[in-house]
Amino acid sequence: MAKLYFRYGAMNSGKSIEVLRTAHNYEEQGKSVMVFTPAIDNRYGKGQVTSRIGIQKPATVLAEGTDIFGLVQQQAPDCILVDEAQFLNKKQVEALCEVVDELGIPVIAYGLRADFRGQLFEGSYHFLALADQIEEVKTVCWHCRRKATMNMRLNNGIPVFEGAQIMIGGNESYLPVCRQCYSKARKQTALVQRGSAAADSETEH
Template identity: 55%
Template sequence: MAKLYFRYSAMNAGKSTALLQVAHNYEEQGQNVFLYTAAIDHRYGVGKVTSRLGPQRDAATFDGQFDFFTQAPDVSCILVDEAQFLTADQVRQLHKLAHVRGIPVICYGLRSDFLGEPFSGSTYLMALSDTIEELKNICTCGKKATMNIRVSEQGQRITEGAQIDIGGNERYQHVCGRCFYK
């Protein structure tokens, strides 16, 4: 039975690396996978799933208007990077794909933003996913990192602003709950 999976973590825990590894594993067995990533994420080029370790693959992009159920190809597995940017309807479409068309869907994303507020896509993935898995990361203090903070160019914490501001290590840090509230 196919399922909808949500694999989440704070930033820099290896979500994209894990996605690329899953794609490789399916393809090594002669099965076809299809990769999606958010059109809004342009850090490494639009339509690229990129690991900070170096590996990169092309992917189809989704925006808020994309319909996964009607446009998804018939493949062995669908992999979605930056899943926090999905809409509620898109999460429902992916859930339906898994249960009606029998295609496993594995989504990778953040659970919350730099203020500790949930992303809409992550909220619905937590509600509808058949399997939810946390990928672990470590805070600089040594505890498990579960939160993200946004920082300025000078390294100062930013505590207001738009929920979405695309960036990498230069804009965000992963921290534990204790360090989040310092």
């Protein structure tokens, strides 16, 4: 029986590589796959799933008005793969549920669970709520080598904890870290900001 799978992991956990590997395994068996990627992810050009080691595969771009169910019904693949699934909206996630339930085609979605503030993305929220099976793609913290569960955003190498939820970037902008290292960096940043605010106040007086 077909299922909706949500496989989540922190940045740099190899999710895109898993998309490409799974697609290759299906195609090696003579089966067809449809690969979707959100329009917002344009790091390597739209319509491409690209791993950090340079492997690429063309993908169907998911825009706001894309008729997911209609496209899948027309092509009738053996499996659907979704990269950067955290960027999907509620309607798109529900359309993938319909693909599973009405067309009997498995859907495997890969994405981040939460943003750099520790808050769920819209797509991740609905995948966590609706998926038949949820799996973690694991990686290690870049600071202490514990399991990474958080995504730390960087600005010129400095951790930041405020800003817009979506900012497309790679290792220059994000690091996978454990909760302990994330909390430590956030506290240090808060201390620095308080110190700067106090220094500015003294200068004004």
